[in-house]
Amino acid sequence: MGYIVNDCVINIATANGTGSQSANLIILQALFEMGVDVSGKNFFPSNISGLPTWYVIRVSEKGYQAPGDQVNFQILMNKATWEKDIQSVKPGTVIIYNSDVKMPVEREDCIVYPVPMTKLAKKIHPKLAKMIANIIYVGILAELLNFDSEKLELAISKQFLGKEKAIQLNVDAANAGREFFKENFTKEDSYTIEKREKDEDAFLVEGNEAVALGAIYGGVNLLAWYPITPSSSVAESIIEWIPKLRLDENGKSTCAVIQAEDEIAAVGMIVGGGWAGGRAMTATSGPGISLMSEFIGLSYFAEIPCVIWDVNRTGPSTGLPTRTQQGDLSMLYEASHGDTQHIVLIPGTVEECFEHGWKAFDIAEQYQTIVFGFSDLDLGMNKWKATNFEYPPEKMNRGKVVISQEQFDKIQNFGRYRDIDGDGIPYRTLPGSGLAPILYRGTGHDEDGVYSEDPEVYNKMMARLRRKIDGSRTKLPQPVFKNNDAKEIGIIYYGSMQNTIQEIDDILEATGIKISQCRVRSLPLSPEVENFVSEHDLTIVLEINRDAQIYGILRKEIPITLVQKLHSVAYSDGLPPKANVYAEKILKKINEVRE
Amino acid sequence: MSIKLNVIDLPKDDYKGGPSSLCPGCGHDQISNVIIQAAWENGIQPEKIAKMSGIGCSSKTPAYFLGKSHGFNTVHGRMPSVTTGANLINKDLTYIGVSGDGDSASIGIGQFIHAIRRNLNMVYIIENNGVYGLTKGQYSATAEVGSKKKKGEINMSQPIDLCAVALNLGCTFVARSFSGAKKQLKALIKAGLSHKGMAVIDVISPCVTFNNNDESLRSFGYVRGNSNELHVIDYIPQREPVQEVEIPAGNYRDITLHDGSTIRLETIDDTHDPSDLVAALAALHRAEEGQKHVTGLLYFNPNVETTEEQLNLSDTALLNLKENQLRPSKESLIEIIKNKRG
Numbered sequence: 063m064g065y066i067v068n069d070c071v072i073n074i075a076t077a078n079g080t081g082s083q084s085a086n087l088i089i090l091q092a093l094f095e096m097g098v099d100v101s102g103k104n105f106f107p108s109n110i111s112g113l114p115t116w117y118v119i120r121v122s123e124k125g126y127q128a129p130g131d132q133v134n135f136q137i138l139m140n141k142a143t144w145e146k147d148i149q150s151v152k153p154g155t156v157i158i159y160n161s162d163v164k165m166p167v168e169r170e171d172c173i174v175y176p177v178p179m180t181k182l183a184k185k186i187h188p189k190l191a192k193m194i195a196n197i198i199y200v201g202i203l204a205e206l207l208n209f210d211s212e213k214l215e216l217a218i219s220k221q222f223l224g225k226e227k228a229i230q231l232n233v234d235a236a237n238a239g240r241e242f243f244k245e246n247f248t249k250e251d252s253y254t255i256e257k258r259e260k261d262e263d264a265f266l267v268e269g270n271e272a273v274a275l276g277a278i279y280g281g282v283n284l285l286a287w288y289p290i291t292p293s294s295s296v297a298e299s300i301i302e303w304i305p306k307l308r309l310d311e312n313g314k315s316t317c318a319v320i321q322a323e324d325e326i327a328a329v330g331m332i333v334g335g336g337w338a339g340g341r342a343m344t345a346t347s348g349p350g351i352s353l354m355s356e357f358i359g360l361s362y363f364a365e366i367p368c369v370i371w372d373v374n375r376t377g378p379s380t381g382l383p384t385r386t387q388q389g390d391l392s393m394l395y396e397a398s399h400g401d402t403q404h405i406v407l408i409p410g411t412v413e414e415c416f417e418h419g420w421k422a423f424d425i426a427e428q429y430q431t432i433v434f435g436f437s438d439l440d441l442g443m444n445k446w447k448a449t450n451f452e453y454p455p456e457k458m459n460r461g462k463v464v465i466s467q468e469q470f471d472k473i474q475n476f477g478r479y480r481d482i483d484g485d486g487i488p489y490r491t492l493p494g495s496g497l498a499p500i501l502y503r504g505t506g507h508d509e510d511g512v513y514s515e516d517p518e519v520y521n522k523m524m525a526r527l528r529r530k531i532d533g534s535r536t537k538l539p540q541p542v543f544k545n546n547d548a549k550e551i552g553i554i555y556y557g558s559m560q561n562t563i564q565e566i567d568d569i570l571e572a573t574g575i576k577i578s579q580c581r582v583r584s585l586p587l588s589p590e591v592e593n594f595v596s597e598h599d600l601t602i603v604l605e606i607n608r609d610a611q612i613y614g615i616l617r618k619e620i621p622i623t624l625v626q627k628l629h630s631v632a633y634s635d636g637l638p639p640k641a642n643v644y645a646e647k648i649l650k651k652i653n654e655v656r657e
Numbered sequence: 658m659s660i661k662l663n664v665i666d667l668p669k670d671d672y673k674g675g676p677s678s679l680c681p682g683c684g685h686d687q688i689s690n691v692i693i694q695a696a697w698e699n700g701i702q703p704e705k706i707a708k709m710s711g712i713g714c715s716s717k718t719p720a721y722f723l724g725k726s727h728g729f730n731t732v733h734g735r736m737p738s739v740t741t742g743a744n745l746i747n748k749d750l751t752y753i754g755v756s757g758d759g760d761s762a763s764i765g766i767g768q769f770i771h772a773i774r775r776n777l778n779m780v781y782i783i784e785n786n787g788v789y790g791l792t793k794g795q796y797s798a799t800a801e802v803g804s805k806k807k808k809g810e811i812n813m814s815q816p817i818d819l820c821a822v823a824l825n826l827g828c829t830f831v832a833r834s835f836s837g838a839k840k841q842l843k844a845l846i847k848a849g850l851s852h853k854g855m856a857v858i859d860v861i862s863p864c865v866t867f868n869n870n871d872e873s874l875r876s877f878g879y880v881r882g883n884s885n886e887l888h889v890i891d892y893i894p895q896r897e898p899v900q901e902v903e904i905p906a907g908n909y910r911d912i913t914l915h916d917g918s919t920i921r922l923e924t925i926d927d928t929h930d931p932s933d934l935v936a937a938l939a940a941l942h943r944a945e946e947g948q949k950h951v952t953g954l955l956y957f958n959p960n961v962e963t964t965e966e967q968l969n970l971s972d973t974a975l976l977n978l979k980e981n982q983l984r985p986s987k988e989s990l991i992e993i994i995k996n997k998r999g
């Protein structure tokens with residue numbers, strides 16, 4: 063019988079806090095070690111213990127990373143969602159369940175394997191049976207899908223790094239699962255896993271850790287933060303890496319970390335740090351940005367460099383704290399009252415999370431303003447394949463900061479807010495330098511930083527600020543294009559949609575539609591985006607939100623003659639984007655336009 | 658005539674700021690002058706001072722002193738967090754924060770509390786007048802129960818005593834003074850500048866324009882009745898600064914304010930031990946019972962680690978670290994990636 067090789071979806075239904083996450087990561091890592099293209103997504107509740115959690119593993123020879131549309135292997139560990147999970151699977155699905163739970167599974171149209179996971183686990187270690195029971199299903203799956211034993215053991219030892227006893231217990235449990243399957247069942251499904259030549263450069267990493275490492279290599283010297291899902295692991299990861307990477311010769315830290323009393327204080331601290339000449343950052347999510355808005359305006363108007371990472375969760379309000387979305391983008395672009403405009407970096411891969419992590423500081427100091435990094439729960443908290451983090455190729459760009467009298471004397475007609483070079487970016491001096499001291503303020507000020515309500519002064523100041531930020535359009539990370547020779551239908555997208563776009567593209571291509579891709583990587587938009595729109599008959603703007611946020615920005619910023627070529631496909635249900643959901647909406651939109 | 662110089666050979670003019678735009682006779686301007694005098698007398702290099710403030714009448718004052726120091730007039734109630742960030746990047750500066758009762762007791766009380774909790778190394782001056790001046794006379798959270806606003810509503814909410822709050826939070830330097838008590842205030846600010854850690858100085862600084870008491874109301878009623886009514890709210894009476902007072906230790910005395918109302922001040926007794934937290938709190942509560950104010954240094958504890966000391970940061974201020982100290986080596990990144998690849 064011919065098997066379907068390296069192409070299946072495994073859904074593991076468990077309860078939060080039962081230790082299943084280790085088991086799930088072991089499956090993911092084992093597949094990865096076998097050289098198989100795999101992605102894993104955690105669908106978890108806003109809860110520490112007890113509520114249902116699903117972990118979905120997608121194995122795809124084509125490298126698709128979106129959650130698959132149809133589950134092939136369903137593992138049942140959670141009584142609370144038992145019936146719903148059983149009902150949700152299609153005929154032919156393999157169901158593996160813990161028979162010690164004493165819950166019925168009546169699906170004669172499925173391949174059902176009852177496994178006494180708790181009993182098997184108790185034999186290995188009575189006290190830890192609840193945790194080890196999870197590893198039994200790892201063993202069952204491993205046997206069913208023909209996992210390589212060595213790679214499975216390697217994955218277990220990576221999960222429990224250095225804890226020899228735990229490694230042995232878990233290896234024993236996995237083997238017990240394998241043996242139980244061999245003795246009691248026969249394989250009836252048509253899926254299998256084959257080893258591939260592993261890309262020796264590849265590794266798995268979460269977006270948040272990539273951002274954290276980027277920040278460390280970007281020379282962050284002040285991290286002020288307030289815990290909020292899904293951004294906390296950015297800060298926690300920086301804290302974890304400081305002892306290894308950022309201690310001086312006396313063992314003292316070169317990066318201050320402070321857990322603030324709230325997001326307002328966190329942003330206040332980084333504005334203070336940036337004002338004093340530091341590389342200061344915070345990490346937060348949408349509710350935090352809402353709270354930080356007043357300071358964001360101060361940073362813009364008083365021209366203080368600092369960096370905020372927004373790991374987007376589903377809004378509005380408290381929203382769905384453990385779900386994903388691209389719902390904060392338009393807020394970031396124009397955050398705070400009055401006329402403002404901010405630079406936003408939008409990584410789409412974990413490599414770019416690292417790159418933008420360090421680059422954000424250079425850009426903030428170069429433009430003397432707040433710079434946002436925009437990630438989301440999907441990119442930030444799931445593990446993704448990376449092949450390298452490239453070391454910053456250039457020295458740090460500290461911008462137009464004047465630190466010596468000699469430098470200062472060379473500047474004619476210095477004024478803190480005077481546009482001497484014609485690029486909208488003034489020179490700044492730092493507190494403590496004694497060079498041209500001013501009282502920085504969020505109130506109106508003239509080119510010398512002196513309080514002013516003069517209409518002409520205000521108008522000129524605001525025009526310069528706009529010119530300054532506009533000047534970044536060609537300097538920020540530029541869009542990435544793919545198949546840009548088709549010229550008929552273009553798709554503009556950004557951020558974590560990168561992980562689903564190729565599958566969408568392939569679905570569309572199967573219907574005879576060839577598309578070109580344009581992945582936006584920063585705001586304000588590069589002029590290349592406008593070119594892309596003008597070169598295509600019609601352009602779909604694809605995003606994971608309800609209100610078509612980047613579509614709105616495009617409509618406002620591109621020439622009115624091009625606006626009619628733009629069509630929005632925006633959808634969000636809190637989950638990472640599934641390819642067929644978005645592909646269908648794109649097809650529908652194309653048909654509407656063409657009618 | 659030779660110009661008088663301080664210990665680092667600078668004239669007092671080097672510590673002055675721009676002209677004030679506060680109401681003529683405002684107590685805040687007297688405090689600014691005391692800050693100038695204290696910094697000059699303490700011989701601190703002006704460029705090594707950072708002036709920090711929030712929003713409000715008080716928070717405008719950093720423009721009026723220490724013109725050679727960088728300053729930051731931030732957002733309402735958030736001066737402590739900005740000062741925290743600046744302090745962590747450049748611990749070598751002397752931070753003087755100026756705030757008001759609205760800025761610190763209402764919108765910013767959270768940041769006031771947490772900066773004290775962390776023992777941030779700064780002088781935190783509250784110019785406390787019990788009223789919102791810039792928005793024309795609303796109550797602040799330090800206004801007494803029963804005090805009457807211009808329009809006649811009586812304040813029913815309990816006042817917050819910021820010194821009591823600071824003491825209960827373990828603040829390492831807590832003092833109360835009066836804008837007219839120049840000598841005492843100067844001594845306290847000078848001491849605060851020399852203190853390593855959080856020095857909270859609550860300075861009673863009555864508002865010459867929106868004072869909340871019967872006399873004041875009557876005074877405004879009088880003004881309203883004797884001028885064009887459309888202009889009543891904008892009318893700023895010309896007044897002399899509050900008279901300077903010197904109060905002998907252990908005594909109290911009523912001081913006549915601009916509009917004829919009085920404030921009762923008591924200098925804390927010479928026997929008060931500023932290291933005795935319970936005695937400091939008792940002094941505040943006794944004064945409250947007697948409807949008096951108690952001024953002077955209430956509490957002082959020099960032996961607590963400051964924010965930056967708690968964090969075990971480099972001896973060099975983080976601002977002055979070189980690129981190779983901020984950015985780890987290329988080899989270290991290669992090593993990380995190698996380990997991740999396994």
